[in-house]
Amino acid sequence: MTQTKLNLEPNIAHPDDFYEALIAMHQGLSEEQSRIVNAKLILILANHIGDEALLREAMARAREDSDQDQT
Amino acid sequence: MTPEMQARDNPTFDYRPSPDESAAEPAHHPIIIVGAGPVGMTLAIDLAQRGQPVVVLDDDNTVSVGSRAICYAKRVLEIWDRLGCADPMVDLGVIWKVGRVRFRDRLVYSFDLLPESGHKMPAFINLQQYHMEEQLLARIHQLETIDLRWRNKVVAVRRLADGAEVDVETPNGVHSLRCDWLIAADGAHSPTRKALGLDFRGQVFKDKFLIGDVIIKNADFPNERWFWFDPPFNRGQSALLHKQAGDLYRIDFQIGWEADAERESQPERVAARIRAMLGEDVDFKFEWISVYTFQCRRLDRFRHGSIFFVGDAAHQVSPFGARGANSGVQDADNLAWKLDLVIRGKAPESLLDSYDDERLYGADENLLNSTRSTDFITPKSAVSRAFRDAVLNLSERYAFARPLVNSGRLSVPCTLDASPLNTPDEDAFAGLMRPGAPAADAPVSAGGREDWFLHHIGGDFVAVLFGPRAGLAELIKVDGVPVRLVTVGEGGLEDRGGLLAKRYDARPGTVYLFRPDQHVAARWRAFDRDKLAAAVRHATARQEKTQ
Numbered sequence: 001m002t003q004t005k006l007n008l009e010p011n012i013a014h015p016d017d018f019y020e021a022l023i024a025m026h027q028g029l030s031e032e033q034s035r036i037v038n039a040k041l042i043l044i045l046a047n048h049i050g051d052e053a054l055l056r057e058a059m060a061r062a063r064e065d066s067d068q069d070q071t
Numbered sequence: 072m073t074p075e076m077q078a079r080d081n082p083t084f085d086y087r088p089s090p091d092e093s094a095a096e097p098a099h100h101p102i103i104i105v106g107a108g109p110v111g112m113t114l115a116i117d118l119a120q121r122g123q124p125v126v127v128l129d130d131d132n133t134v135s136v137g138s139r140a141i142c143y144a145k146r147v148l149e150i151w152d153r154l155g156c157a158d159p160m161v162d163l164g165v166i167w168k169v170g171r172v173r174f175r176d177r178l179v180y181s182f183d184l185l186p187e188s189g190h191k192m193p194a195f196i197n198l199q200q201y202h203m204e205e206q207l208l209a210r211i212h213q214l215e216t217i218d219l220r221w222r223n224k225v226v227a228v229r230r231l232a233d234g235a236e237v238d239v240e241t242p243n244g245v246h247s248l249r250c251d252w253l254i255a256a257d258g259a260h261s262p263t264r265k266a267l268g269l270d271f272r273g274q275v276f277k278d279k280f281l282i283g284d285v286i287i288k289n290a291d292f293p294n295e296r297w298f299w300f301d302p303p304f305n306r307g308q309s310a311l312l313h314k315q316a317g318d319l320y321r322i323d324f325q326i327g328w329e330a331d332a333e334r335e336s337q338p339e340r341v342a343a344r345i346r347a348m349l350g351e352d353v354d355f356k357f358e359w360i361s362v363y364t365f366q367c368r369r370l371d372r373f374r375h376g377s378i379f380f381v382g383d384a385a386h387q388v389s390p391f392g393a394r395g396a397n398s399g400v401q402d403a404d405n406l407a408w409k410l411d412l413v414i415r416g417k418a419p420e421s422l423l424d425s426y427d428d429e430r431l432y433g434a435d436e437n438l439l440n441s442t443r444s445t446d447f448i449t450p451k452s453a454v455s456r457a458f459r460d461a462v463l464n465l466s467e468r469y470a471f472a473r474p475l476v477n478s479g480r481l482s483v484p485c486t487l488d489a490s491p492l493n494t495p496d497e498d499a500f501a502g503l504m505r506p507g508a509p510a511a512d513a514p515v516s517a518g519g520r521e522d523w524f525l526h527h528i529g530g531d532f533v534a535v536l537f538g539p540r541a542g543l544a545e546l547i548k549v550d551g552v553p554v555r556l557v558t559v560g561e562g563g564l565e566d567r568g569g570l571l572a573k574r575y576d577a578r579p580g581t582v583y584l585f586r587p588d589q590h591v592a593a594r595w596r597a598f599d600r601d602k603l604a605a606a607v608r609h610a611t612a613r614q615e616k617t618q
Contacts (some may be wrong), residue, residue, distance in 0.1 A: 010471050015474040016440070018475075019092050019475050023455050033454075034454040064468070068175070069464060
């Protein structure tokens with residue numbers, strides 16, 4: 001059992017570089033392609049993390065406040 | 072009822088015919104600056120303080136009309152302080168440090184710039200461009216070697232073998248002038264750039280923004296920067312509220328590429344937007360309304376032989392982050408001392424190429440940051456908007472998302488890491504004051520009086536020695552270039568509070584060499600006259616003498 005806690009404090013050294021790369025990943029893709037690429041990215045990262053409890057907690061946090069996510 | 076328009080009553084300046092206009096041959100001047108905006112005036116002052124006569128040509132007869140730059144960063148205030156005009160700007164300006172970010176109908180988080188204490192200048196001030204320009208003008212009027220000519224419009228530019236020639240249109244007709252060095256400080260639409268047919272390439276942003284500078288009488292908004300993403304009063308777009316001096320507020324609405332600029336600028340339509348934003352009972356007048364679009368672009372090079380481009384004429388950025396005027400003033404700061412040394416024959420002309428190296432680097436840093444801010448504020452694809460909205464949603468609850476929110480990365484001083492003028496460290500140092508960094512300020516005492524460190528460096532090369540002077544002269548010359556010696560400790564500056572030594576990671580014996588623009592050129596743990604001389608030669612683009 002891992003004791004790792006979900007880290008919600010800033011943890012990326014160069015946030016602007018990261019964000020630019022994230023958006024650039026989608027350059028030239030259709031909306032449908034982008035959705036799939038995002039899903040693949042989540043799966044790759046989830047596999048890297050591995051810890052299921054941690055992943056479930058992240059899922060719950062992501063799902064919070066979803067009523068705000070409609071435009 | 073539509074609020075009234077109360078445009079500012081700008082001062083106007085008389086056109087005075089110059090004797091040059093009736094000269095049989097084109098009159099010759101060492102330096103001509105085209106444009107009396109913030110950057111052209113800053114450069115003129117810096118050159119004049121170095122004893123260089125300067126002619127400044129401006130096609131208008133007043134300071135900035137209406138809404139332009141409003142936000143000036145500490146480094147630029149320090150440059151203006153070296154030039155003797157920052158104090159009145161800070162007195163007039165609004166000092167702010169708190170920003171609030173809103174997403175839809177919620178305040179998602181606030182930030183405090185938490186400016187470090189122990190600096191003479193604040194992190195930022197907000198001040199209308201016309202106030203800032205009037206302070207630069209007041210300083211210009213104290214300097215006799217600046218010949219500022221209003222209503223002198225440059226209508227043609229020709230390169231000469233050893234300089235440039237311009238045709239100048241005045242109310243009396245057209246005359247020509249020649250110069251050794253021509254500096255284009257003539258703005259984003261630079262007629263000089265166009266006359267030379269130079270490419271100005273970059274990215275066009277397909278968006279429009281509506282600006283209102285609004286005099287609000289009955290509001291008591293704090294001195295804060297408020298930024299809205301997708302607010303109820305401007306759905307799908309952004310908005311900004313920022314205080315300026317007096318009762319004036321800058322209000323900025325993103326209105327989209329398809330918006331009809333003329334229709335959106337109608338005072339009754341702008342008034343409706345402002346009431347939706349700030350409340351029905353807000354009592355205001357307009358000082359200025361305009362719609363703007365912007366581009367992020369630059370020239371390939373800022374030096375073209377005898378002709379230099381500075382400020383918006385050289386590079387144009389989005390307004391997010393206050394990087395326009397702030398970078399232009401740093402251009403002027405960088406160029407003035409180099410031009411002065413070259414004109415005096417104390418440095419080779421190749422020193423001027425380092426203006427290109429250093430300020431292209433600065434411009435690219437600004438372009439990168441302002442482009443990123445623009446992409447966050449105005450996402451251009453569905454997936455980009457989804458990530459943006461997700462970041463904003465998470466930022467209300469989770470600290471990790473806040474550094475990803477980008478409503479403008481505010482101008483920070485440019486450290487010239489890759490500069491060919493730097494002497495790389497050979498000793499170990501901690502902290503931020505590496506070669507290329509602009510000098511950090513600190514409180515000191517000089518002759519028993521409280522003072523600031525930055526008042527003691529700049530203008531010339533200055534070597535700061537932490538520890539006793541040990542019999543060294545106050546001034547040494549390296550191939551004719553003067554280097555002032557300043558000591559910290561007994562008989563010199565007192566490091567009251569110890570911040571100076573801390574910021575410079577200084578120990579007894581530590582030596583810093585500062586360039587005339589206050590950037591660090593070199594540093595050592597012990598004084599060595601030969602090393603100092605080599606670093607001065609290196610920072611003035613002189614070849615090392617072979618033994």
